[in-house]
Each structure stands twice: as structure tokens, then as C-alpha cells.
Amino acid sequence: MRRSSLRHLRTAAVLASAVMLVSIVLSALPQEKIPLPFRAGHRQDRHTSTATVTDEAETVFRLVEGAGLPVENAVLYAHREEDPDGLLGVQNNYRSKLTFEDRRIDGGAVTAPDPGSVHLGGAIEVFPGADAARSRAERLQTSAARSPAHAEHAYLKGRILLRLSPYLTESAADAYAAPLYATEVVRPGPERNTADA
Numbered sequence: 001m002r003r004s005s006l007r008h009l010r011t012a013a014v015l016a017s018a019v020m021l022v023s024i025v026l027s028a029l030p031q032e033k034i035p036l037p038f039r040a041g042h043r044q045d046r047h048t049s050t051a052t053v054t055d056e057a058e059t060v061f062r063l064v065e066g067a068g069l070p071v072e073n074a075v076l077y078a079h080r081e082e083d084p085d086g087l088l089g090v091q092n093n094y095r096s097k098l099t100f101e102d103r104r105i106d107g108g109a110v111t112a113p114d115p116g117s118v119h120l121g122g123a124i125e126v127f128p129g130a131d132a133a134r135s136r137a138e139r140l141q142t143s144a145a146r147s148p149a150h151a152e153h154a155y156l157k158g159r160i161l162l163r164l165s166p167y168l169t170e171s172a173a174d175a176y177a178a179p180l181y182a183t184e185v186v187r188p189g190p191e192r193n194t195a196d197a
Contacts, residue, residue, distance in 0.1 A: 052089045053078050056126040057098035060160055060180065064124075067179040070103040075116060084116040092132050094125035094161070105167045111150070118152055122164040122176060133161045137185045155182035 058076050065071055077097045080088045087093040101107075102121035110119045127133040137154050140163070144151030153164040153173035157180045164173045177184065 052095050052128075054096045054126070057096040057124040060124045060126065060162075061098050061100065063179045064100075064176055067175070069176060071100045071121065072103055073121075074098055074100040077116075084114065092128075093136065094127050094132075096126040097123060099123045102165065102168065102172075104172070105165055110165075110167060118163050119150075119165050119167060122162065125161045125163065127159045127161065130156075130158050133159050134185075137161055141185060154185045155180070156185050157182035 055076065055078075061071075061074055061076075065074075075098065077083045077088055077099075080086060080090065083097055084099070088097050089095060099116045099118070100121045100123075105120055107113045107120060110117070112119045116123075125133070125136065127136065133156055137156055140152060140154055151166055153166065153168060153170075155162040155164075155173075155177040160180060160182065162177060162180060162182050164176055168176075174184075
């Protein structure tokens with residue numbers, strides 16, 4: 001009878017130790033839902049639950065990527081403080097933004113090579129309405145007139161504004177706009193265009 005009791009006590013002690021070990025391991029795991037990766041080579045920033053911020057730019061990017069364009073290092077922004085322009089979720093501005101790099105652009109030759117810079121490739125901005133997108137494009141066009149050397153290519157498709165590096169040739173920029181059937185609104189001077197189509 002004693003041996004049986006000792007076995008039961010040992011078994012109970014082993015089970016209790018196993019349960020404690022499992023609970024320790026589980027308590028060390030993150031309690032919030034772990035997001036699926038955006039994709040290898042991509043980073044998705046998720047630090048806010050701002051209702052006006054959406055993932056729509058990612059859907060647009062999939063069209064560009066699916067067209068076989070040389071894109072890499074895409075970043076989908078979800079927090080205004082991480083947006084290089086600081087306009088994400090601001091009233092009458094874009095509610096979704098994604099930046100990407102074009103492999104043909106030499107980052108060492110770019111005058112503004114900061115991460116998220118349109119000069120390294122491009123940006124997709126999605127607005128609540130077409131008027132807000134057009135207003136943003138017009139502001140960029142005005143800015144481009146003051147500084148032609150830094151003028152971006154820009155294309156509109158309804159609520160979507162596609163901004164592209166001035167280091168891309170006209171044909172390379174047009175190739176980005178083609179899968180969106182976007183209309184050009186800004187064309188920089190040819191002296192800055194260096195990346196081949």
C-alpha cells in the first residue's frame with residue numbers, strides 16, 4: 001500500500017512540475033496576437049489602433065509587385081510618428097501609406113537616402129476621397145516647381161497617389177503606373193533621371 005501511495009505522490013509531483021513548467025513558458029509568450037509577416041524582406045509597423053489608418057496601400061502595392069517591378073524593402077506604415085511626412089491619419093490626408101525601394105536606384109547617389117524616402121523608390125498613399133488625393137498631388141506639383149532637381153514623378157488613380165523617385169526614367173516610372181491605370185500629374189526634369197527602365 002505504501003509503495004502505491006509513493007508512486008502516486010511521485011506521479012502527482014511530476015505532473016505538478018510539468019504543469020508549472022508549461023505555465024511558466026506560456027506566461028513568457030506575448031499576450032497579444034502576433035501579426036503574420038508582411039512578407040520576407042518587408043516590415044509592417046503596427047503601433048496604433050487609429051481608426052482612420054488602413055492597409056489599403058498594401059493592396060495597391062501587390063498590383064505593382066505582381067507586375068514584376070524591381071521592388072524591395074516595402075514598409076506599410078500604421079503610426080503617424082513613423083511616417084516620414086507625418087501626415088498619416090491627419091484629417092484630409094492619406095489614411096494608408098507604403099514606401100518601397102527600387103533595386104535599380106543606387107542609394108549612394110541619392111541626395112535624400114533616408115529610410116522611407118521616395119527618392120529610393122516610391123510611395124503609395126491612399127486617401128479617403130479623390131479630391132484629397134488630387135489636393136496632395138497639386139501641393140507636390142507646386143513644390144516640384146520650386147525645386148525641379150528633387151521633383152518626383154506622381155500619378156493619380158481616384159483616391160490613390162503613386163509617388164516615384166526622380167531618379168527613375170520616364171519609362172521606368174510609367175511602368176509603375178501601368179498596373180494601376182494611373183494618370184501622370186507631375187513629371188520631373190530629365191537631368192535627374194538615371195535608373196533604366
